[in-house]
Amino acid sequence: MATALRIAVLRHIRIPVQALEGFRPASASWNLFRGQNRSLSSHGDEHLEREEVVERVLAVVKSFPKLDPSKVAADSHFQKDLGLDSLDGVEIVMALEEEFKLEIPDKEADKIDSCSVAIEYIFNHPMSG
Amino acid sequence: MSSSTLGYLARRAAQKERVRILYRRALKNTLDWAVHRHLFYCDADELRAKFDANKHVEDLDTIDRLINEAEASYEKWQHPDPYIVPWAPAGSKFTRNPAPPQGVEIVYNYGKEESD
Numbered sequence: 132m133a134t135a136l137r138i139a140v141l142r143h144i145r146i147p148v149q150a151l152e153g154f155r156p157a158s159a160s161w162n163l164f165r166g167q168n169r170s171l172s173s174h175g176d177e178h179l180e181r182e183e184v185v186e187r188v189l190a191v192v193k194s195f196p197k198l199d200p201s202k203v204a205a206d207s208h209f210q211k212d213l214g215l216d217s218l219d220g221v222e223i224v225m226a227l228e229e230e231f232k233l234e235i236p237d238k239e240a241d242k243i244d245s246c247s248v249a250i251e252y253i254f255n256h257p258m259s260g
Numbered sequence: 261m262s263s264s265t266l267g268y269l270a271r272r273a274a275q276k277e278r279v280r281i282l283y284r285r286a287l288k289n290t291l292d293w294a295v296h297r298h299l300f301y302c303d304a305d306e307l308r309a310k311f312d313a314n315k316h317v318e319d320l321d322t323i324d325r326l327i328n329e330a331e332a333s334y335e336k337w338q339h340p341d342p343y344i345v346p347w348a349p350a351g352s353k354f355t356r357n358p359a360p361p362q363g364v365e366i367v368y369n370y371g372k373e374e375s376d
Contacts, residue, residue: 137293188301217276217279217280218280218283218312220280220288221280221283225284225287225288232345233345234344234345234347234351235350237281237284238281240284241277241280241284243280258345
């Protein structure tokens with residue numbers, strides 16, 4: 132009985148539905164991602180600019196205590212130009228790894244022996260940040 | 261250049277590479293053991309002093325023996341739970357949230373760009 136009554140009542144109720152045109156701002160600013168497609172993954176969607184990589188690599192190298200900061204240039208060789216030994220080079224590469232949140236395999240890290248190689252490696256690494 | 265000189269140079273180059281990689285691993289291991297940065301600096305200086313102590317050894321067999329001893333000591337003192345960058349193999353984020361296949365993307369306004 133109650134069920135039949137309920138169904139009969141619901142059949143006669145009408146709720147007017149209409150779109151609130153004024154409610155949604157028509158300006159483009161409501162959608163931050165308008166016209167852009169955001170990647171589904173956090174892997175490799177932002178890349179560092181080359182200038183930023185150069186600047187940060189040189190800042191790390193200049194802060195190394197055993198060398199003269201004024202001699203550091205983008206093409207300096209750690210041992211030939213800056214007068215460091217091979218273990219200092221290892222320390223600089225480790226500092227660069229920490230600066231750019233990288234994990235460089237040992238054999239590849241061993242080949243980074245100058246600022247230009249380091250800049251090239253870090254700029255081309257998809258995970259450097 | 262005689263073949264013995266070449267052999268000497270090749271052996272020296274191999275030893276230098278071994279030392280560099282050993283120093284790199286040992287330095288990372290030191291960082292894993294140190295809970296604070298200021299402790300790491302002291303430990304790293306000690307490590308560097310150990311390497312520098314044998315800097316001027318010339319005899320090839322002695323160098324090999326020293327490197328073997330140092331590698332054994334490194335193996336013995338390896339940290340059981342080293343720090344690994346999250347995305348790297350064995351890191352906490354390794355293969356999580358991987359890149360989707362080409363052509364898959366989010367379209368934020370659900371295909372209604374024309375009606376806006």
